[in-house]
Amino acid sequence: MRIAIDAMGGDRAPAEIVEGAVAAARDFRVAVSLVGDKDTLSKYLQGIEGGVPDSVTVHHASQVVDMGEAPALAMRKKRDSSVVVATRLHAEGHADAVLSAGNTGAASAAAILALRPIAGVDRPGIATVFPTQKSPLVLMDAGANVDCRPRHLSEFAIMGAAYARAIHGVIPGEKSGVAAGQVPSVGLLSIGEEEGKGNELVKTTYKLLHEGAGSGFYSYFGNVEGRDIAFGTVDVVVCDGFVGNVVLKTAEGFAKMFTSSLKEAFLGDLRSKIGAMLLKPALQKFRSKIDYAEYGGAVLLGVNGVCIICHGSSDRRSIYSAIRIAKQTVESDVTGMIRGAIAQVRAANEASDAALGTGDSSGSGTDSTPSSGA
Amino acid sequence: MRIAIDAMGGDRAPAEIVEGAVAAARDFRVAVSLVGDKDTLSKYLQGIEGGVPDSVTVHHASQVVDMGEAPALAMRKKRDSSVVVATRLHAEGHADAVLSAGNTGAASAAAILALRPIAGVDRPGIATVFPTQKSPLVLMDAGANVDCRPRHLSEFAIMGAAYARAIHGVIPGEKSGVAAGQVPSVGLLSIGEEEGKGNELVKTTYKLLHEGAGSGFYSYFGNVEGRDIAFGTVDVVVCDGFVGNVVLKTAEGFAKMFTSSLKEAFLGDLRSKIGAMLLKPALQKFRSKIDYAEYGGAVLLGVNGVCIICHGSSDRRSIYSAIRIAKQTVESDVTGMIRGAIAQVRAANEASDAALGTGDSSGSGTDSTPSSGA
Numbered sequence: 093m094r095i096a097i098d099a100m101g102g103d104r105a106p107a108e109i110v111e112g113a114v115a116a117a118r119d120f121r122v123a124v125s126l127v128g129d130k131d132t133l134s135k136y137l138q139g140i141e142g143g144v145p146d147s148v149t150v151h152h153a154s155q156v157v158d159m160g161e162a163p164a165l166a167m168r169k170k171r172d173s174s175v176v177v178a179t180r181l182h183a184e185g186h187a188d189a190v191l192s193a194g195n196t197g198a199a200s201a202a203a204i205l206a207l208r209p210i211a212g213v214d215r216p217g218i219a220t221v222f223p224t225q226k227s228p229l230v231l232m233d234a235g236a237n238v239d240c241r242p243r244h245l246s247e248f249a250i251m252g253a254a255y256a257r258a259i260h261g262v263i264p265g266e267k268s269g270v271a272a273g274q275v276p277s278v279g280l281l282s283i284g285e286e287e288g289k290g291n292e293l294v295k296t297t298y299k300l301l302h303e304g305a306g307s308g309f310y311s312y313f314g315n316v317e318g319r320d321i322a323f324g325t326v327d328v329v330v331c332d333g334f335v336g337n338v339v340l341k342t343a344e345g346f347a348k349m350f351t352s353s354l355k356e357a358f359l360g361d362l363r364s365k366i367g368a369m370l371l372k373p374a375l376q377k378f379r380s381k382i383d384y385a386e387y388g389g390a391v392l393l394g395v396n397g398v399c400i401i402c403h404g405s406s407d408r409r410s411i412y413s414a415i416r417i418a419k420q421t422v423e424s425d426v427t428g429m430i431r432g433a434i435a436q437v438r439a440a441n442e443a444s445d446a447a448l449g450t451g452d453s454s455g456s457g458t459d460s461t462p463s464s465g466a
Numbered sequence: 467m468r469i470a471i472d473a474m475g476g477d478r479a480p481a482e483i484v485e486g487a488v489a490a491a492r493d494f495r496v497a498v499s500l501v502g503d504k505d506t507l508s509k510y511l512q513g514i515e516g517g518v519p520d521s522v523t524v525h526h527a528s529q530v531v532d533m534g535e536a537p538a539l540a541m542r543k544k545r546d547s548s549v550v551v552a553t554r555l556h557a558e559g560h561a562d563a564v565l566s567a568g569n570t571g572a573a574s575a576a577a578i579l580a581l582r583p584i585a586g587v588d589r590p591g592i593a594t595v596f597p598t599q600k601s602p603l604v605l606m607d608a609g610a611n612v613d614c615r616p617r618h619l620s621e622f623a624i625m626g627a628a629y630a631r632a633i634h635g636v637i638p639g640e641k642s643g644v645a646a647g648q649v650p651s652v653g654l655l656s657i658g659e660e661e662g663k664g665n666e667l668v669k670t671t672y673k674l675l676h677e678g679a680g681s682g683f684y685s686y687f688g689n690v691e692g693r694d695i696a697f698g699t700v701d702v703v704v705c706d707g708f709v710g711n712v713v714l715k716t717a718e719g720f721a722k723m724f725t726s727s728l729k730e731a732f733l734g735d736l737r738s739k740i741g742a743m744l745l746k747p748a749l750q751k752f753r754s755k756i757d758y759a760e761y762g763g764a765v766l767l768g769v770n771g772v773c774i775i776c777h778g779s780s781d782r783r784s785i786y787s788a789i790r791i792a793k794q795t796v797e798s799d800v801t802g803m804i805r806g807a808i809a810q811v812r813a814a815n816e817a818s819d820a821a822l823g824t825g826d827s828s829g830s831g832t833d834s835t836p837s838s839g840a
Binding site: 160224225235238239281282283286290291292294317318319320321322323331332333334335337338339340341342343344345346347348349350352353354356357358360361363364366367368369370371373374375377378 | 534598599609612613655656657660664665666668691692693694695696697705706707708709711712713714715716717718719720721722723724726727728730731732734735737738740741742743744745747748749751752
């Protein structure tokens with residue numbers, strides 16, 4: 093298996109990207125194509141202690157998309173950028189997945205352009221994994237589609253459920269809640285548990301998800317609230333990309349606040365310092381759980397391929413961990429599962445439409461451009 | 467000053483409500499009217515250790531609105547419910563504020579019906595206070611209005627800014643960021659800092675908030691992201707009630723997860739237990755900060771009065787703390803400040819409309835019923 097990596101994307105590129113990729117290539121037995129300026133990358137590779145495995149190669153790209161750049165414009169003007177070239181390597185079959193810690197909008201746009209949406213998917217979306225009190229939870233969409241219609245959320249439910257099956261063990265020390273043969277549970281993010289609570293989008297989506305559960309790809313829990321994310325009430329939470337992105341970043345912010353307040357408390361006086369020293373081993377598990385938001389990768393679901401999107405601030409540890417997720421996503425054939433599920437649901441809908449003599453009144457057909465990159 | 471309290475509302479009513487109210491009456495020198503079933507409440511009061519101050523009285527109400535009850539229906543059918551009677555006491559001038567830990571939708575509806583919206587306010591909304599790395603932050607709307615228009619968010623900015631001035635010292639051990647004479651900063655919750663990032667509502671609101679800052683009631687920071695809430699980047703964050711409620715409950719869920727994971731780590735083995743014991747004093751401050759979400763009260767801003775809405779799970783400590791917030795909100799005349807600010811902004815808008823020869827094209831005028839209670 094080979095992973096194409098946008099080695100120039102992210103706040104700490106290329107140094108941390110290269111370090112993380114080389115470590116992952118060693119430990120996970122994956123081949124890695126580092127995409128970016130050949131001279132720069134070769135220089136970084138030469139500096140790596142313990143040498144670089146043969147499975148790590150460099151693929152030249154002359155341009156870089158900046159973090160603040162408008163994705164649509166970047167796609168037109170920077171066809172030889174590291175993110176576009178890395179995605180193309182995957183699309184042309186030279187790699188099994190692509191990974192970027194650069195501009196999220198650009199990485200999504202490149203994937204949608206080069207890999208194309210899966211037939212029947214209107215809106216590819218970003219799925220992200222949260223640590224919870226129980227097992228990891230998939231939230232979708234985490235920011236690819238800021239204004240959604242009910243049918244988009246219904247696609248997210250099917251795609252998120254497929255991904256939930258694939259993330260077994262992605263959080264160190266934790267098992268996934270969805271074992272082989274189990275059906276993932278899906279919750280609709282709202283502001284009250286009862287049907288009828290929520291905004292217009294949620295109210296209309298409620299019924300659609302209920303019907304969608306008839307496909308057998310997920311069981312429908314109904315509405316969930318914000319606190320159910322940390323509690324791990326369900327395996328998958330669906331929401332529009334605006335709400336999902338706000339939730340992701342809110343949780344990230346509070347995780348940072350908690351750990352920094354804790355650190356402060358630990359360094360207060362001698363007594364506290366000794367206490368903290370004694371607690372160190374016990375706190376390791378706690379920390380690795382809380383830290384997850386920072387070192388996990390998100391995945392763009394709904395395209396013909398595997399596209400992993402990392403946080404802009406990713407360090408070597410994040411990249412290392414994200415490559416592991418990329419490998420698991422390829423191996424568990426999430427893309428194939430989504431393709432099959434979407435085709436089956438589509439066929440069932442068409443059959444029922446034909447039986448009722450009605451057509452698809454929701455209009456537009458395929459509309460695959462994310463309305464904004466977060 | 468007298469506070470009318472819905473003594474029958476909340477998961478732990480009336481016992482915890484009565485206990486918290488009596489303690490607050492003792493410590494804060496406020497008079498308290500406990501509203502609910504006279505016999506039940508008298509029995510609880512008799513059981514209180516150390517006796518009950520004369521400033522605590524009981525006001526009979528024969529009905530109770532249940533937590534799951536539809537607010538609109540409850541307003542029609544339960545005119546003698548504790549929440550309606552308590553609100554009426556305030557509206558008729560027998561109390562300076564009203565407080566409920568019961569059904570949020572019912573408490574909001576009762577306040578809007580009995581107190582009426584302030585002239586010029588289309589949508590009263592719920593403001594809630596978050597602990598941050600810096601000073602406490604006001605988020606509005608936390609759930610009263612699930613589907614909002616830009617002008618509603620622009621009202622939230624003015625109202626939230628007025629409240630930010632009033633909450634000095636509400637989080638134990640913390641100063642508020644907005645001292646007398648300072649202008650609160652307002653951020654618009656979105657998924658990217660740049661203007662143009664966000665959903666349709668946010669994009670249109672951006673300009674409106676910028677113009678609104680001309681009033682001098684707040685300074686406009688621009689877009690903020692979810693993580694800026696915990697970081698305390700601004701004094702006030704505005705968003706629609708759906709997003710605000712999801713954010714509030716997400717933060718609440720993660721706070722619970724963090725503290726329970728921490729507790730688990732502390733009770734691991736003997737070594738950890740000793741460490742935890744040594745750290746206990748240092749962790750007190752950390753805990754009181756994290757716990758805040760549970761014991762703080764939210765306030766419904768934009769009505770002619772002070773209406774404090776507490777979490778359904780409120781215990782005596784939460785009620786005690788919420789009564790302190792009620793007192794501060796009355797003393798700092800938040801309602802008067804909002805009334806003045808809204809009138810001034812309205813007059814300025816009318817003057818500029820007259821000068822331009824245009825009318826208000828946003829339509830509808832006053833529409834004060836919250837679209838759903840969270």
